[in-house]
Amino acid sequence: MKTSDFSYHLPSELIAQTPVEPRDQSRLMVLNRSHGSINHHRFFEIADYLQAGDVLVFNDSRVIPARLIGRKVDTGGRVEVLLLHQLDTAIWEALVKPSKRLNIGAKVEITDNSTTSSNKAKVLAEITGLGQDGIKVITFSDEALLPQLGSTPLPPYIHTPLTDPERYQTVYARAPGSVAAPTAGLHFTPELLGKIERKGARCLFVTLHVGLDTFRLVREDDPLRHPIHREYGRLTQEVANQLSQAKMDGRRVICVGTTTVRITEAAAQASKPSILLPFEGWVSLFILPGYQFHMVDALITNFHLPRSTPLMLVTAFAGKDFISRAYEEAIARRYRFYSFGDAMLVL
Numbered sequence: 001m002k003t004s005d006f007s008y009h010l011p012s013e014l015i016a017q018t019p020v021e022p023r024d025q026s027r028l029m030v031l032n033r034s035h036g037s038i039n040h041h042r043f044f045e046i047a048d049y050l051q052a053g054d055v056l057v058f059n060d061s062r063v064i065p066a067r068l069i070g071r072k073v074d075t076g077g078r079v080e081v082l083l084l085h086q087l088d089t090a091i092w093e094a095l096v097k098p099s100k101r102l103n104i105g106a107k108v109e110i111t112d113n114s115t116t117s118s119n120k121a122k123v124l125a126e127i128t129g130l131g132q133d134g135i136k137v138i139t140f141s142d143e144a145l146l147p148q149l150g151s152t153p154l155p156p157y158i159h160t161p162l163t164d165p166e167r168y169q170t171v172y173a174r175a176p177g178s179v180a181a182p183t184a185g186l187h188f189t190p191e192l193l194g195k196i197e198r199k200g201a202r203c204l205f206v207t208l209h210v211g212l213d214t215f216r217l218v219r220e221d222d223p224l225r226h227p228i229h230r231e232y233g234r235l236t237q238e239v240a241n242q243l244s245q246a247k248m249d250g251r252r253v254i255c256v257g258t259t260t261v262r263i264t265e266a267a268a269q270a271s272k273p274s275i276l277l278p279f280e281g282w283v284s285l286f287i288l289p290g291y292q293f294h295m296v297d298a299l300i301t302n303f304h305l306p307r308s309t310p311l312m313l314v315t316a317f318a319g320k321d322f323i324s325r326a327y328e329e330a331i332a333r334r335y336r337f338y339s340f341g342d343a344m345l346v347l
Contacts, residue, residue, distance in 0.1 A: 001289060003218045003226075006315065007306045008327055016340035017160040019167050024189050027335055027342040031326055033318060034347075038326055040333065043187045043343055046300070052200025053251040055242065056300075059182040059260045060205040062173035065150030070110035070125065077101075079108045081125065082153055083146070084135065084179060084212055085232060090143040091128070095212075099134045102127055110149050121145050132227070133216070153179055155339050157305075168339075177209035177232065183339045184257035184301045204242055208233035208263040208283060217307045228286040228309065233263040237278040240267065243295060244276045254298040258310040261296050261317075262287065268294035287313040289320060299346045303330055303337040318346045 020026040024044040031038055041048075050056075066083040079102065082095040096102050104127050112121040123145050129137030140146065152165040162168055170185035172193070193203060212229040220226050243264070246253055255261045265287065267279035276295070286309065296317065304311040315323045326344065335342045 001223065003221055003223050003307055005320065006218075006223075006308070006311050008324070008331075010306070010331065010337055014331065014334065014337050014341075015157050016336035016338060016342075017158055018162075019186065019340040020336075022189060023171075023187050024192050026187050028187075029326060029330060029335065029342070029344045031318060031322060031344060031346045033322065036322065038329055044189075044192055046345060047192065047195050047199060049345060049347065050196055050199055050201050050254075051252075053246075053249070054201040054254055055204060055246045055251060056196065056201055056254045056256060057204050057206060057239075057243070057260050057264055058170070058172060058185055058188075058256045059208050059210075059263070060170070060172055060174050061178040061182060061207050061209050061259075062176045063152055063169055063178045063181050063210075064176050065147050065152055066179045067151045067153040068110050068125075068146070068149055070108040072102075073107040073109055073124075081108070081110070081138065082179060083150070085177070085209065087137065090140045092138050092140070093131060093135050094138050095134060096127075096136045096138075099136070102136065104128065104130060112145075112149055121148055123149060133212075133229075135212075155180065157338060158340065172205065175207045175209075175234075177207070178211075180210045181339065182208075182210055182257045182259045184260075184343060186340070187343050188256075202242065202246075204239045206233065206235045206239055206260060206263050208259040210259055217305060218309065218312075223288060223312060226286070226309070228284050230282040230284040231259070231262075233266065233279065233281070233283045235263055235267045235276075235279040240271075240276040240278045244274075247276075247295065248274070252297040253295050254300065255296045256300045258299075258301055258304075258313045261293075261299065261313060264295045265293065287316050289316045291316045293317065301344050301346070302339065303327065303335060303341055303344065305338065314344075314346070 124141040
């Protein structure tokens with residue numbers, strides 16, 4: 001297995017720059033693993049593939065205003081900070097640009113540029129540590145002002161400004177902590193969730209705060225050498241009980257998004273063979289072809305970047321030949337790719 005096995009060519013015009021409105025009008029490719037079929041629908045038709053007793057698992061993490069713009073105190077040079085996750089009060093791990101010129105002791109002033117008032121909100125950020133892969137440890141003078149000073153970070157391949165930041169949140173997002181949206185959930189509307197529940201399916205919610213691997217592709221030729229970055233997650237006792245019961249009853253567990261797969265599978269690995277236990281902590285599970293899934297019976301996901309860890313997870317679930325064929329067909333049929341793109345249901 002090589003990282004190049006997960007490469008493909010995507011015409012740039014198929015990278016979705018804006019979301020489809022309404023949310024559930026995006027396209028849906030349905031892959032059936034039992035007989036290798038591929039069908040094409042609109043996302044709202046996903047309810048036709050669900051049945052009473054199904055359990056859908058959603059990631060309720062909310063994207064934080066993690067993008068901060070400031071100036072170096074000594075030179076006035078522009079600095080961009082992307083918060084990754086909090087280590088302690090007012091202490092965060094972050095990515096910084098330009099990275100090479102900012103070492104321990106460097107100070108950045110972050111100001112609220114949305115107002116012309118002379119009383120602008122200001123925060124002083126100091127580089128107090130260095131991590132792996134260019135990550136900096138930053139201590140802020142006033143953490144309480146960060147939500148006011150920050151903005152919603154969009155992936156680097158999206159170049160069209162987002163007029164409504166809530167459009168990069170799922171309709172059920174409630175646990176702040178992600179630096180990117182769990183994008184498979186962006187297609188759901190309150191009306192569609194209601195329709196799913198009226199069919200007798202259950203909607204459960206777990207939390208995994210999306211982190212650095214959303215932005216970073218696998219650079220190693222051997223993906224096994226890629227250091228997966230940990231993400232913080234939570235799966236409650238109530239959810240664990242319901243998932244355990246569903247598996248004992250032979251009912252389907254359908255994960256909405258690769259992050260949901262990772263937290264659910266991580267909890268399963270930390271549990272007894274037949275009973276899922278509640279889980280809270282860091283998740284560093286890297287799912288590659290050959291992985292034996294414990295909980296997931298079906299998967300809802302978007303179309304992922306080449307050489308990315310989410311694409312490797314989806315390939316592990318559906319098989320390389322099937323996913324390669326599906327992606328070729330998606331490109332031929334002009335599906336929209338990545339965060340604001342179309343979706344796939346793998347049964």
